[in-house]
Amino acid sequence: MNVPDDLLYTETHEWIRREGDNVRVGITDHAQSELTDVVYVELPKMDRQLNAKESIAVVESVKAASDIYAPVKGTVVEVNKALEADPGLINREPYGQGWIFVLKIDNADDLKQLKDATAYRKQIG
């Protein structure tokens, strides 16, 4: 399973890429492979303010709907509209074109709560 070293991770299988004051968020390769074919993504509303671990989006496979959580406190500043037409991007490029949303973070210190690649690798075994 691909777990890039330069990203942060949550226990709930989101990945986080720091981009200045923002973080880009998607679901991990491990998560997409467990979900299998993603057929629908409910994107977050723009400008929505969220607390860490608050449910923010829904990724649906043929079999089930899964909640996606905000990794840290912040405000939604960008959503990946491409997923509306092609939700399979999440399966094909989980760390690239399959990103889901961008949060403007409240406090950069919150990122310290997240897992690094080594810790996440350990979690998924």
Add this chain to the structure above:
Amino acid sequence: MRVGAKIVPFGGWLMPVRYTGILEEHHSVRNNVGIFDISHMGQLIVGNLAAAGWLNTMLTNNIDKLEVGQGQYTFLLNERGGIIDDLIVYRIGEQKFLLVVNAARTDEDFAWLNRHLPAVEAVAAATAREIRIDNRSADFGGVAIQGPRVAELFHALFGEDIDLPPRNHIVELGFDGTNVSVARTGYTGEDGVEVFFRAQDAAEFWNAALDKGKPFGIKPCGLGARDTLRLEVCYPLNGSDFSPERNPIEAGLGFFVDLTKPNFVGRKALMKTKENGSAEKLAAFRMEGKGPPPRPHYSIFRNGERIGEVTSGTLSPSLNYGIGMAYVSAPHAKIGTRIDIEIRGQKFPAIIEKKPLYKKS
């Protein structure tokens, strides 16, 4: 497990929900051929002397219509007409029957049938004793091989000069030194067979079918694809679309109930339903426009009024839109009725459609 399957518990069994991916497996069955492990299904054998007459009082369809080697879809009902199980009964001898039942209901079906054996006082004592019900589920393994290329694979497995049994018939055939039963049945809407063999031969048969199926594009398929395939053709699933509180008339399956039979368990209740009409009906629907796939237990509305609940739902891999089945109040079950499905607090438009939702072009 060696093929990288994702395993889930189902009806007391550990079953693969998918091997490679539900969509890929689904399309392989619609376009080529797929193989499903159906070893979890239950097999009950009912036999001896008065078996036919008695079994006809336990099941809704008429087994007098079956010649030896022929099967039919039928229901086992409770006294209220509610569905305990749906099953296929095969006549495998003049007075001998094979019942292929749902995994999760096998023990219940077995117990129910045993409880309803004719009382010794009611009939000649010899007759009562002679009806035997055997639960052979643990002795048999099974696979379903389904898809337009099934005939080619059948011949590759059993020989070019061996005939496929006709639809709904079962035959015994030799395979690698043992006998297996092959029925021309399935749960996908495609041509197909279901093969039953001794449990210890399961791995060998599975591997042989995968090997011989390679030239035809065979894929091992899990419960996920089984569910999307059956739902596209509106085959109901017990536990989702049926329950002991639902009867075959509401489910729109009166075709498999012979009310002209003088007596069977549940008949009185069904006659009443037939007379009064059922309050709700199991309808098929499709989503209109882009939206999340429908799922079981989502509420259904019409003009703001709640009129029913989804029992099965998915994104249809063949049609590429959301489909499902739902019990809706009878006046709203008409084809073409516009409904709304509530998903996470938001309403999405859908329309009641004719069954089956998917038809081979």
